[in-house]
Amino acid sequence: MKTYKIAVLAGDGIGPEVMQQALKVLEVVSNKFGFAIQSEAALVGGAAIDEHGEALPASTLDLCKRSDAILFGSVGGPKWTNLPPAQQPERASLLPLRKTFDLFCNLRPGKIYPAFAELSPLHPRTSSQGMDILCVRELTGGIYFGEKGRSQDSAFDTQTYSVKEIERITRVAFEAATKRNNKVTSIDKANVLATSVLWREVVSRIAKDYPGVELEHMYIDNAAMQLIRAPKHFDVLLCDNLFGDILSDEIAAIAGSLGLLPSASLNGSNFGLYEPAGGSAPDIAGQGIANPVAQILSAALLLRFSCGEEAAARAIEAAVEQTLERGIVTRDINPQSTYSTDDIGNAIVNAI
Amino acid sequence: MKTYKIAVLAGDGIGPEVMQQALKVLEVVSNKFGFAIQSEAALVGGAAIDEHGEALPASTLDLCKRSDAILFGSVGGPKWTNLPPAQQPERASLLPLRKTFDLFCNLRPGKIYPAFAELSPLHPRTSSQGMDILCVRELTGGIYFGEKGRSQDSAFDTQTYSVKEIERITRVAFEAATKRNNKVTSIDKANVLATSVLWREVVSRIAKDYPGVELEHMYIDNAAMQLIRAPKHFDVLLCDNLFGDILSDEIAAIAGSLGLLPSASLNGSNFGLYEPAGGSAPDIAGQGIANPVAQILSAALLLRFSCGEEAAARAIEAAVEQTLERGIVTRDINPQSTYSTDDIGNAIVNAI
Numbered sequence: 193m194k195t196y197k198i199a200v201l202a203g204d205g206i207g208p209e210v211m212q213q214a215l216k217v218l219e220v221v222s223n224k225f226g227f228a229i230q231s232e233a234a235l236v237g238g239a240a241i242d243e244h245g246e247a248l249p250a251s252t253l254d255l256c257k258r259s260d261a262i263l264f265g266s267v268g269g270p271k272w273t274n275l276p277p278a279q280q281p282e283r284a285s286l287l288p289l290r291k292t293f294d295l296f297c298n299l300r301p302g303k304i305y306p307a308f309a310e311l312s313p314l315h316p317r318t319s320s321q322g323m324d325i326l327c328v329r330e331l332t333g334g335i336y337f338g339e340k341g342r343s344q345d346s347a348f349d350t351q352t353y354s355v356k357e358i359e360r361i362t363r364v365a366f367e368a369a370t371k372r373n374n375k376v377t378s379i380d381k382a383n384v385l386a387t388s389v390l391w392r393e394v395v396s397r398i399a400k401d402y403p404g405v406e407l408e409h410m411y412i413d414n415a416a417m418q419l420i421r422a423p424k425h426f427d428v429l430l431c432d433n434l435f436g437d438i439l440s441d442e443i444a445a446i447a448g449s450l451g452l453l454p455s456a457s458l459n460g461s462n463f464g465l466y467e468p469a470g471g472s473a474p475d476i477a478g479q480g481i482a483n484p485v486a487q488i489l490s491a492a493l494l495l496r497f498s499c500g501e502e503a504a505a506r507a508i509e510a511a512v513e514q515t516l517e518r519g520i521v522t523r524d525i526n527p528q529s530t531y532s533t534d535d536i537g538n539a540i541v542n543a544i
Numbered sequence: 545m546k547t548y549k550i551a552v553l554a555g556d557g558i559g560p561e562v563m564q565q566a567l568k569v570l571e572v573v574s575n576k577f578g579f580a581i582q583s584e585a586a587l588v589g590g591a592a593i594d595e596h597g598e599a600l601p602a603s604t605l606d607l608c609k610r611s612d613a614i615l616f617g618s619v620g621g622p623k624w625t626n627l628p629p630a631q632q633p634e635r636a637s638l639l640p641l642r643k644t645f646d647l648f649c650n651l652r653p654g655k656i657y658p659a660f661a662e663l664s665p666l667h668p669r670t671s672s673q674g675m676d677i678l679c680v681r682e683l684t685g686g687i688y689f690g691e692k693g694r695s696q697d698s699a700f701d702t703q704t705y706s707v708k709e710i711e712r713i714t715r716v717a718f719e720a721a722t723k724r725n726n727k728v729t730s731i732d733k734a735n736v737l738a739t740s741v742l743w744r745e746v747v748s749r750i751a752k753d754y755p756g757v758e759l760e761h762m763y764i765d766n767a768a769m770q771l772i773r774a775p776k777h778f779d780v781l782l783c784d785n786l787f788g789d790i791l792s793d794e795i796a797a798i799a800g801s802l803g804l805l806p807s808a809s810l811n812g813s814n815f816g817l818y819e820p821a822g823g824s825a826p827d828i829a830g831q832g833i834a835n836p837v838a839q840i841l842s843a844a845l846l847l848r849f850s851c852g853e854e855a856a857a858r859a860i861e862a863a864v865e866q867t868l869e870r871g872i873v874t875r876d877i878n879p880q881s882t883y884s885t886d887d888i889g890n891a892i893v894n895a896i
């Protein structure tokens with residue numbers, strides 16, 4: 193029987209409780225679809241700082257290296273906010289993981305579910321039309337990883353992009369578009385940045401290999417505006433690391449349902465890191481009311497991209513959709529709801 | 545009689561027609577408040593490219609140098625979109641103007657007017673609570689003006705900030721906050737950028753001089769999200785050049801009424817450049833239906849900051865508010881409206 197080894201890094205806050213539901217779902221689909229999931233847990237983030245003095249201990253990194261994929265929960269909380277920014281749990285775990293495994297490609301779907309359009313902070317005249325965007329973000333280059341420095345009276349950061357780096361993320365975006373609505377909006381600030389001029393050139397060249405896909409270039413400031421005015425305009429959004437960081441969060445806000453949004457960080461091999469788009473929500477941790485859907489959908493992406501178990505991934509996604517449609521949701525989605533984290537997990541398991 | 549010399553750069557698209565209204569208003573308030581406006585026009589943007597081969601001809605720059613302030617319209621249009629990004633009208637006129645006059649401080653108010661809350665693309669449950677943000681954006685530093693370069697297979701941009709640059713823009717933000725709601729939200733990405741770590745340090749230090757003002761630090765990605773979820777949370781938003789570019793446009797989108805939003809770019813002396821936040825709207829140019837309010841409010845800011853004519857500035861602002869409240873608006877604000885650009889200008893003039 194095919195066996196996949198998964199590193200389970202649940203993290204802090206609601207991480208462990210929603211992770212439990214995702215593992216339950218993985219157990220059930222693997223039985224149903226005839227493969228095995230061998231999961232092993234390790235500490236990450238604040239929990240790892242408390243125990244080992246660092247957000248990504250060597251033992252955790254080792255486990256990841258021995259695994260086929262990482263299922264990541266969420267990290268951080270008030271206990272660690274006074275640490276210097278560079279040592280904060282999220283940054284100090286995610287950036288080295290991305291770099292170590294060359295996870296250059298971040299996929300973040302942002303969706304207004306028709307049944308939950310009222311969750312969107314947008315006016316119903318817009319949200320009722322829906323939104324279905326896939327944000328493809330470059331994740332290992334740009335100003336995040338360029339040379340930086342500091343003197344007494346100034347500081348600098350460098351944003352560098354190579355043709356190769358732009359090419360590989362662009363191909364991911366265009367491939368994705370062919371399976372969606374054949375439209376790529378590439379974000380840059382080519383009227384100001386040299387890296388953006390290169391970005392635009394390379395994207396335009398690669399686009400020629402995909403004649404069926406429409407390409408549009410948009411300045412980052414305009415995109416920040418248009419996403420709010422006309423979210424339905426967009427299909428695949430192609431962004432560098434910094435612009436993707438900003439716009440993917442803007443999209444999540446527009447969707448209005450952070451608890452439903454998964455993400456995948458990939459490197460072109462089967463390996464990947466999968467995590468909910470939302471945070472560790474320390475304010476509701478331990479109460480059994482956290483929304484496990486984003487974590488469960490992240491597990492579905494893991495099956496799709498790291499295991500090639502497309503049927504199992506779809507089974508999870510269909511079960512989630514069915515559960516949502518039946519109104520079985522946590523209170524972040526419906527304040528009147530009394531369903532617990534566990535109830536949602538069970539409903540999804542039963543629907544599989 | 546006090547006389548102020550103004551360089552009038554109307555630009556392209558709707559620029560000239562809305563500028564005409566602003567000049568009419570300036571004429572009337574100057575008579576009423578006993579000062580004189582001596583205005584002289586020059587070409588800028590696409591119109592200047594067509595006539596002189598460059599977006600900011602030496603003769604235009606000369607006029608600006610001989611003036612007390614610049615009243616800027618808006619530039620660009622389909623005719624020039626095929627120019628290389630760096631030569632496009634907006635960029636090729638605004639960036640050199642900012643640099644030449646050291647206009648380090650960009651002020652952009654973003655407001656949901658209670659009477660026009662329905663204009664906001666946000667859900668009424670949020671927009672009905674209103675929004676009143678002053679975005680204070682650093683305008684002559686950062687990645688816009690750092691060293692940049694290009695080789696065959698890569699490109700780079702550098703973001704540099706000095707303590708001095710951060711100090712001066714921070715003081716503007718805190719001074720503004722003391723005249724508003726005593727709250728500054730400073731935007732950075734201190735978990736990733738060295739310039740942001742410095743930014744945060746300097747802002748925190750300057751904040752100590754303003755014990756009555758609450759300071760909050762927020763990551764740019766979180767800000768892009770929170771502006772949509774809870775725009776009322778913000779009072780003064782303090783941003784570097786790039787983050788301010790993105791968030792000020794996001795705020796304008798949330799306000800939903802680009803035609804109403806002015807801006808000021810200042811250098812600490814009396815000199816300044818004043819322009820509407822919106823663009824040149826070439827699709828409606830020449831039809832006499834463009835909204836002149838943002839241009840008129842920009843003229844009010846000019847009187848306030850460059851002429852010290854506070855009473856005259858307030859008179860314009862009060863007349864605008866009164867006119868809006870009476871429902872005398874262009875069709876961008878009310879699709880049923882039949883008022884022309886000229887009607888709005890006249891109504892504001894009459895209300896003064």
Ligand SMILES: CC(C)[C@H](C(=O)O)[C@@H](O)C(=O)O
Nearest residue numbers: 282283286287437735736765
């Ligand atoms: C924690 C931080 C460094 C990270 C980023 O900016 O990439 C986070 O915001 C994200 O988007 O995953």
Ligand SMILES: CC(C)[C@H](C(=O)O)[C@@H](O)C(=O)O
Nearest residue numbers: 383384413634635638639789
């Ligand atoms: C035209 C462009 C260079 C400019 C900027 O990015 O500063 C514009 O977007 C603005 O915000 O005034």
